[in-house]
Amino acid sequence: MIENEMMKYGFNSFFQKEVKKLGLENKDLSGLNIARITEVHREKYKIINKYGEKSASLKGSVFYNDSINEIYPVVGDFVMAKQNELGEDIIFKVLSRKSKFSRMDTFNSKEQIVATNFDYVFIVSSLNDEFNIKRLERYLAISWESGATPIIVLTKSDLCENYDFYKNQIDKIDSFATVIKVSSFTGEGLDKLEKYINPYETIVFLGSSGVGKSTLVNRISDENIMKVNDIRVGDAKGKHTTTHRQLVVLKNGTMIIDTPGMREIGMWSASSGVDKTFSDIEEYASICKFTNCTHTKEPGCMIIDALATGKISEERWKNYKKLKKEVLFAKKKEDLNLRLKEKERRKKFAKQIRQKYKSVR
16 A cells, blocks of 8 residues: 555554545545655655655646645645656645644744654754753744654764753753753764654754754764755854755654754744743743733732742743743734635635626526
């Protein structure tokens, strides 16, 4: 069966159920193959299926028909595509996603899905001036929201003499987080990563430019898969190495999605992720005297008490409020976009009714 042949690319029982929901007896979907998106370049795609790697494009009548609900493929997606021996395969349908990593598209004020269908998120940060605890909090919130398990990977340990300083900062925001320090140069810590590098599973790498993501991928895979650039001397910040998102299959069958370095990621639909990342603050807030406490001047406010006694740092509290504000802003934008889509759907339906009425007359 096609489904069994695609298991080595991460196709599991979750996606098998999704295929059954679609009903392969549907004449529009019969005869199609399961494939996975490995690269996206504007409206051109790279897919991998039982025939190997191929180029693909979207079925025009499905994706370019003014539909307001059609889901477009991104890296990591499983799709149903028609084989074309003479050219590009044709993508007809995107299967439901078991996990996804989203951010705010600030230009269009809407959700931008970066990658999908992964099992672990490797949050990569280097042990130098690039290390930023606020950014880690943001990455953690987005990772928890994605539906996958976050692992904090601290690179360049061979160049760091004060690892405890960085580890203590992470412990203050999440003492239960899985943290692994590694060196792609000496090999330190790579054995601890092996637990998460398994056949048929997918890992997405997140991190800023210059933190060593590409070097780490090359070391894990034991191949020169990713191009590597040096960091800038003086500010320890990196040059962009990965220029686009791509899914790579390693020799052992593990799949890795590498992403371009992202120093800032706008929050999108990450309310539960923020709550989990800042669970200590949420716990204090839950036992405030008033259920509608603003945490500014109310008597009996546990947040005010925790700030005064140092149980919560002022910096962490400010970052929590900032991310909450971003999530609320994204929610308003999402609701607005949904209302606009619904309005467009009704207009389209009304137009169809008028045209049908005219044809009857």
